[in-house]
Amino acid sequence: MSPLSSNDLERIFESLDRKMEGHVSIHELQQLLDRVGNHTTLEELEKLVGSTNLDYFDFFFFCEAVIKSKISENKEGNYDSLESDLLKAFKVFDLNGDGFISCEELQSVLLRLGLWEKCNGDCKNMIKVYDTNSDGVLDFEEFKNMMSLSVSSNF
Structure with a gap:
């Protein structure tokens, strides 16, 4: 695993935001998550995110929450x-x-x-x-x- 910096997240966001609209859709986010082995449905993702689009800050905080969640799981003894x-x-x-x-x-x-x-x-x-x-x-x-x-x- 290599740690993701804010610069890494910015580059990922920009590559997902192909239309340069300043946001990514949950469909684009789902495709990213699928590529890294985190499979979820659009419905589950929309419930989790709370909307159908994420701006850069929402994307940043979403990624931060996912990483912290993984770290917390490990501290509780789950060997994922x-x-x-x-x-x-x-x-x-x-x-x-x-x-x-x-x-x-x-x-x-x-x-x-x-x-x-x-x-x-x-x-x-x-x-x-x-x-x-x-x-x-x-x-x-x-x-x-x-x-x-x-x-x-x-x-």
Whole structure:
């Protein structure tokens, strides 16, 4: 899962608003949701949204609510697709499979992805920010918190 920033949401909104009318219909929203695997009927969506069109701000807040809803579901212990995606992402960084992401593992993955320079080469401080038990590594819960905070801070 990659966090969506307000810029991402603006680009998505603009691509849905092909007629450049300043709103998207619930039909267009339904097509977007179908593409990302969230199937719903137009009737259900209209009840949820409360109208047949969304302007940018309504769209923005709708997306924010959906993401926060997914995060809340995970905090209640439901292991849905978001939890599964987070576990897969965690395993990408946990190179030795010990259940922790060390500074060396983080650096190795960021180097392979070509992102090391963008991070200013400071993995210890990157880990320290989310390392709630101060053991110098990230466990899965700390990683989930980091990703959840990244998602919500983009709104």
